[in-house]
Amino acid sequence: MEILRQAGLVLRKDLLLEWRRRDSLLTMFFFGALLLFVFHFSFDIEPDRVAAMTPALLWLSFLFTGTLGLTQIFQPERENHCLDALLISPLDRGAFFLAKSGFNLLLMMVVEIVVIPLFWILFNLPSWNLLPQLFLVNLLGTMGFCVLGTIMSAITLRARARELLLPLVLFPLMIPVILATIRCMESIMRVGAIGDASPWLRLLIGFDVIFLTVGVLIFDWVIES
Amino acid sequence: MAAQAPVKKKRKGILGTLALVAILIGLYWSLIAAPPDAYQGEVQRIMYLHLPSILTAYLSYFLVFIGSGMYLWKREKRDDILAHSAAEIGVLFTALTIIEGSIWGRTTWGVWWTWDARLTLTAILLLIYVGYLMLRSLIEDEDRAAVAGAVLGIIGFLDIPLIHMSVYWWRTLHQPPSILRPDKAPWENVHPTMLTALVISFIGFLLLYFYLLSLRYGLGETRAQIRARRLEQES
Numbered sequence: 001m002e003i004l005r006q007a008g009l010v011l012r013k014d015l016l017l018e019w020r021r022r023d024s025l026l027t028m029f030f031f032g033a034l035l036l037f038v039f040h041f042s043f044d045i046e047p048d049r050v051a052a053m054t055p056a057l058l059w060l061s062f063l064f065t066g067t068l069g070l071t072q073i074f075q076p077e078r079e080n081h082c083l084d085a086l087l088i089s090p091l092d093r094g095a096f097f098l099a100k101s102g103f104n105l106l107l108m109m110v111v112e113i114v115v116i117p118l119f120w121i122l123f124n125l126p127s128w129n130l131l132p133q134l135f136l137v138n139l140l141g142t143m144g145f146c147v148l149g150t151i152m153s154a155i156t157l158r159a160r161a162r163e164l165l166l167p168l169v170l171f172p173l174m175i176p177v178i179l180a181t182i183r184c185m186e187s188i189m190r191v192g193a194i195g196d197a198s199p200w201l202r203l204l205i206g207f208d209v210i211f212l213t214v215g216v217l218i219f220d221w222v223i224e225s
Numbered sequence: 226m227a228a229q230a231p232v233k234k235k236r237k238g239i240l241g242t243l244a245l246v247a248i249l250i251g252l253y254w255s256l257i258a259a260p261p262d263a264y265q266g267e268v269q270r271i272m273y274l275h276l277p278s279i280l281t282a283y284l285s286y287f288l289v290f291i292g293s294g295m296y297l298w299k300r301e302k303r304d305d306i307l308a309h310s311a312a313e314i315g316v317l318f319t320a321l322t323i324i325e326g327s328i329w330g331r332t333t334w335g336v337w338w339t340w341d342a343r344l345t346l347t348a349i350l351l352l353i354y355v356g357y358l359m360l361r362s363l364i365e366d367e368d369r370a371a372v373a374g375a376v377l378g379i380i381g382f383l384d385i386p387l388i389h390m391s392v393y394w395w396r397t398l399h400q401p402p403s404i405l406r407p408d409k410a411p412w413e414n415v416h417p418t419m420l421t422a423l424v425i426s427f428i429g430f431l432l433l434y435f436y437l438l439s440l441r442y443g444l445g446e447t448r449a450q451i452r453a454r455r456l457e458q459e460s
Contacts, residue, residue, distance in 0.1 A: 148380070151376065151380065152377075155360070155372075155373035155376050155377060156360065156363075156373070158364055158365075158366065158369050158373075159360065159363040159364045159373070160363045160364075160365070161363060162363075165356075165359060165360060165363055168356050168359060169353075169356035169357070169359075169360055169377060171352075172349050172352040172353045172356060173353060173380065173381065173384050173388075175349055175388050175391060175392070176384070176387040176388055176390070176391040179391045179392070179394075179395055180391060183394075199394065200391075200394070203387065203390060203391060203394075206387070207387055210383065210387070211380070211383075214379075214380065214383065218297075218376060218379065218380075221297045221372060221375075221376065222372070222373075222376050224369070224372065
């Protein structure tokens with residue numbers, strides 16, 4: 001429980017910073033919305049193809065906005081040697097990891113809460129009743145993304161061209177999450193329930209659990225002053 | 226140190242010669258002794274290179290995982306050199322597998338590339354470990370690069386089963402395994418000479434792999450020594 005309390009403290013600090021500056025949230029939100037416009041100009045979605053196209057397009061935009069957020073995630077710690085100070089303090093590194101991935105998850109969820117309905121409006125989709133279910137599946141997918149993304153963001157922290165490097169190492173590892181989330185969403189869009197896609201849902205949950213555990217255990221070594 | 230060097234060099238030379246001999250024998254068995262495939266004809270002979278090279282690549286990624294884990298745990302430079310060397314050679318063998326598979330696919334399926342599960346998985350493996358090499362080359366500080374690489378080496382390996390599962394559910398078109406089948410023992414469903422050819426090829430590839438690994442490992446050691454000397458001189 002101590003680890004959760006510490007994670008809560010760091011998370012609170014990050015949320016407070018974000019609330020005062022609103023850097024990441026605003027850029028991520030506008031980038032997400034901008035992508036929807038770009039998609040709309042690039043594709044004409046016909047009504048019978050909506051179930052097949054929507055999940056993929058939505059996830060592409062989340063993937064890009066999420067990566068944008070991840071490259072910034074350790075920014076507050078980079079300034080004024082704050083990372084060193086945090087590491088000197090008796091803070092559990094696992095808690096630090098939980099806080100950082102939690103922070104990114106919250107940011108992305110806020111973006112998704114706005115972008116998904118916006119997608120429905122822009123593409124004239126009628127199926128508003130499916131949104132809560134879609135949102136839940138997205139939560140699981142986003143969690144996997146944030147967990148693994150936080151680890152990758154931490155190891156690329158000191159690299160040259162890290163903004164370019166991060167998606168390069170992260171995206172291949174994310175393939176199970178991308179496939180599973182899109183398949184679950186497709187099934188929801190088609191039949192209104194997870195239905196046949198339940199193995200995908202289990203895979204998604206498995207991925208989240210595995211890498212959340214690995215992250216907490218490994219972060220001790222990942223982050224060094 | 227200086228007295229050990231010639232011994233090591235000699236051992237490497239023996240390993241290299243053995244690899245060459247085994248590969249030549251393997252080529253004889255797979256190109257001349259083994260019969261052509263009943264359905265695919267001569268082109269199926271690519272299998273004698275295809276299967277050993279992907280198995281060697283998998284072995285390589287397993288070594289990356291072991292080396293990475295050991296490095297994070299004990300912080301010994303040699304484990305990191307092992308992981309880095311294995312990753313480089315693994316990328317080489319994965320790329321070879323894809324090229325051979327592509328040539329084979331063109332003649333049997335009619336396309337250079339198809340989004341079949343096993344092809345996709347191999348391509349993703351290549352991307353992950355190319356990412357690993359890029360990550361290492363983009364971090365200046367050697368020790369940090371080693372830690373970052375070790376983390377990616379562990380996570381990448383743990384992710385492989387999940388990627389495997391997801392890509393398989395996604396689609397599969399590749400011919401089902403013909404050698405390692407669950408319902409029959411290997412010697413019951415293929416011609417014995419084919420199996421012999423495959424085993425010899427595999428041994429040849431393994432020897433070649435360890436030969437390359439020992440060369441690359443030696444290179445890594447030399448680099449580490451040069452770096453240490455330089456640090457000594459500067460201080």
